[in-house]
Amino acid sequence: MTFPRLIAALTMMLAAAGSQAYDFKTVGANPVILYDAPSTKGGKLFVVPRGAPLEVVLAYGEWLKVRDVNGELAWTEAKGLSARRNVIVKSANLKVRATPDDAASTVFTADKGVLLELSETAAGGWIKVRHRDGLIGYVKNSEVWGI
Template sequence: MRPIRFRHRLIAGSLLLLASCAAAAFDFKTVGAHAVILYDAPSTRSGKLYVAPSGMPVEVVLSYGDWVKVRDATGDMAWTEAKNLSAKRNVIVRVASAKVRSAPDENAPVVMTAEKNVLLELVDPEAGNWVRVRHRDGTSGYVKASDIWGI
C-alpha cells in the first residue's frame, strides 16, 4: 500500500511542477505611444540608463508596485513605470535578413525581407514555428519564430 501512495504523490508533484512551468510563460509588452526613459531602479530619482523608443518590445520579468523590470532584445534589464507599456505586441528581427512569406511554409512566396532590428507588429500571438506579422507599411505574412524576438 505504501509504494502506491508514494507513486501517487510523485505523480501529483510532477503535475504541479509542470503546471507551474506553464504558468510562468513569457510576458511581452511594447513601449507605448511615446519614448520612455529606462532606469536602473524603480524610481524616477534613480540612474537613467537609456531611452526606449515607441514600439520597442520588452519582456516584463518583475512587477513592483507601479513599476516593472524589463529585458530588451539585447538582454539588458531596466525599470520603467507599467503605465508606459502597451498590450499591443511588436517583435524585432534578430537575424541579418528575415524572409516574410505569404504562408507559414518554407516554400511559400516571399512577400518582403526584413533586416535585423526591424520592428514588426505581432498579428497572431499564438507562436508556433511560424508567426504572423505585419510591417508598418501594411505588408503582412509569416516569419520563422526563430528569426524574431518578442514572443
C-alpha cells in the first residue's frame, strides 16, 4: 500500500470511529475518582458522586476515558461504572410531562442538576424518566445531559 493510500485509509477509519454513537455509563453504588492518567498513580482530579452519568470516550484495558457534564475529560476505572442510565437536567424548572408532547400536563418540575433515571426512549426525541421519589414522566433529549 502506498503512503497516500495508507493516510487515506487511516483518515477514513478515524472518521468512522468519530461517528459512533455516544456511550454513557452511570457511576455505581460508590463515588468514583477521576484521574489525569489511566492509573491509580495518576493525579486525582475529581470525585464524582454515585448516580452521575459519564460519557465514555475511550476504553483502555480496565480504564475508561470519560467526559463529565461540564465537558471535562479524565480517566476512571471501569469497575466503578454501571450500565444503568441516568441523565442530568440542563436547565432550571424543567417541566416533566405526562406524555411525550409539549402540550401534555406537567407531572413535576425538576431543577438544573437533578438526576433522573432513564427508563426508555420514546418517539420524537423524547425520553421517559423516573425521579428518585418515584414520579415518572417525559422530557426532550435536548433538555437533559447523558443521552
